[in-house]
Amino acid sequence: MGFSKITLTFNDDLAINERIGFSTSVLSLEIYETWVFQRLQSKQVTQGTPTGISGERSAINFLTAFNLDFNATNQYEISRTDNVVVIESNNPNLDFSNFYNHSDFNNPIDDSTNVTELIENYTGDVLTIDDIQFLEATENTPCTHYRVEVTTSIEATSYYFSDDETVIPITSNPFYFERPRGAGFRVWVNLDDEQLVSSNTLSFISLFNTENISIVSNSSPNGGTATISLVNLIGDLGDVEYSLNNTDWQSSNVFSGLENGDYTAYVRDGFGCIASKTFVVDANNITDPFSYISKSNSIRFATQETFEPCGASVNDENTLSFQAFARNQRLAYKESQAWNSCDTIPNQLWSNYENIEVKVLKQDGTEDVVSIFQLTENIGRKDARDAISYDLGNGQTGVYFLSGNLYDYDTDVDTDTDYLLNGGLPEWGVIGNYFSIDSAWYQIVNTLYDEDLQAEVLVINAIYSGGATTNIIVKSIYNRQKFEVHEFNIVMASYNNTCFQVQITETDDRFPTKVWLSEYQNVKTEQKNTIEMISYGIDNTDVFYASGIQQKARLPIINIEGGYDQESEVNKGDTSSGLVSGSLHETNLFIIGPVTKEIYRLIVEQASNEVVIINGTYYIKNGEIEKEGPLEESNLYEVRLPMLKSRGRAYLNRDEQLLDTNDNLEVSNLVIDSDGNYMTYQ
DSSP states (O other), X not given: OOOSEEEEEESSOOOTTOEEEEEESGGGOEEEEEEESSOOXXXXXXXXXXXXXXXXXXXXXXXXXXXXHHOTTOOEEEEEETTEEEEEESOTTOOEEEEEEESOTTOTTSBOOSEEEEEEOOOSOOOOEEEEEEEEOSSSOTTTEXXXXXXXXXXXSEEEETTEEEEEEOOSSSEEEEEETTOOOOEEEEETTTEEEEOOOOOOBOOOOGGGEEEEEEEETTEEEEEEEEOSOOSBOOSOEEESSSSSOBSOSEEEEEOSEEEEEEEEOTTSOEEEEEEEEOTTOOOSOOEEOOTTSSSOEEEOOOBOTTSBOOOGGGOOGGGSOOSSGGGOOOOEXXXXXXXXXXXXXXXXXXXXXXXXXXXXXXXXXXXXXXOOOOTTEEEEEEEEEEEEETTEEEEEOOEEEEEOTTTOOEEEEEEXXXXXXXXXXXXXXXXXXXXXXXXXXXEEEETTTTEEEEEEEOOOOSSSSEEEEEEEEXXXXXXXXXXXXXXXXXXXXXXXXXXXXXXXXXXXXXXXEEOEEEEESSOTTEEEEEEEOSSOTTSOGGGOOOEXXXXXXXXEEEEEEEEEXXXXXXXXXXXXXXXXXXXXXXXXXEEXXXXXXXXXXXXXXXXXXXXXXXXXXXXOOEEEOSOTTSSEEEEEEEEEEOSSOOOOOGGGOOSSOSSOOOOOOOEEOTTSOEEOOO
């Protein structure tokens, strides 16, 4: 069916440079054609040879040109009878207007009557899509589908989708359908096969589940704050609401003043889907479990997990030697770490679990409980000290530190210990931490450097009241790290001539239980054909060396190849030569094996420390540690360890290691006067 129509009667054939044209209401498009001797480009009509009917040749050639220039997508139905051309629009919204016929397109004032027109625009009802609304699904689950309401200008008869052309009848206006979340759509609406309109490809409603919820929980002595964020969304969710009990809802994604404990956050989107996620408010802001054993430790441990097709997968960290991959699984050998009965082996664990139990699992099925000691006080540290506050404007206050007294946090008593920061910040002075002034708690929202004060400044949201500056006492409870360092010792004399494993079990009401299990430990009075390697250092931050810990390994030795690391500079003359300088260092290449993959890594970690002692001699690593293997489809390797004798005891100052000791560790911003002396604040 056509809608608006324009009838063009060609009373005579048109001359060269003659032009006809008219306008359409869609995009305000002007349609015109110009007569030429021969069409060479668009919007031109070949004049041609007249027929026996006046104007017919112009009508024929105009129809051809019009189809090429303006009807490539069949927007119009066009027909001709003799010298009369009829153009009908397939779009009910399109009107024709402003017809003209110029004798010379260069002189548009000169009108012609060679072509006359009759315009009959459509005045009936026009089908349009007036509104599309997304609603909560009623036929499907709201978390998998959403409901769409489509309102049209007049009631249509059917619709279909671009990705599924199944025609669905319409019996109401508006009409409804449901679509899967996470996919866009384009709907076509039909009226009696006469009018067809479509929507744009619409923004779709996002899939939404627990994985899209992220919660950051911060605690302060005046209550915890939980901030809920939505992540990895593709599409719209509408108006989102939040709740901690699935009953009382709020538009804000922040909950404050929470007591310590376990919570469940509920998030409801604007289309009825509710997803939830648990979180913890902890007095020390410890909301995620942390448990770590360095591969530098003397005894090798693996975490214990249940392997499932859609669960935990086998990897280096959760498998013991005989569980690891080997090309021939029958050749996946069980590692036994060798020890002499005189050895006492320390091991370190970094953890924020509340309860840690260490056991020796003996061959006869009995167990020995091993004492474990906490070496640090990283969590829940307390600090109280003098500070200075001043006005930053815009409702913010700045706090900075020069020097002053340190106080007992709980009693406010002066500890008779002074501090000197000279504009530096205490270790808790980082964005996100809290501190109190006169029992009111504030979160650090920013830090800045004040050139005039030559000091770093903590920024809090608080209206300042006072003079130019005010002397205050600030208090903070903070975490230096989100874990504590623990150590335990295995006294091998208790297990001579036996083989055993060590098990570490970590439990906490806040976290899932974590279990570590060691490789098998083999103890004899003397392990034949082994070397003893002891190592320690400070650059390896994988281990808390301030405790005095030293790693040890007794390794199976295949061969020791001696050699020299030699360097020399020679002066060569015409008649003589002389040695300018030279150096000579003894080396040994230790060929170790066979060992499994993770023991190979233990060797590399320990041999890379600053201090390495092999069979009582001090060494440093002298090149890349190479390996050969896996050997013969097994899980075994041969390790080539190049070491250079360090000619005397290496010196290591343990006091230089600053990681996680129990003391406050602060370095002031020292200022030097014109005489070269350090300035202090009185």
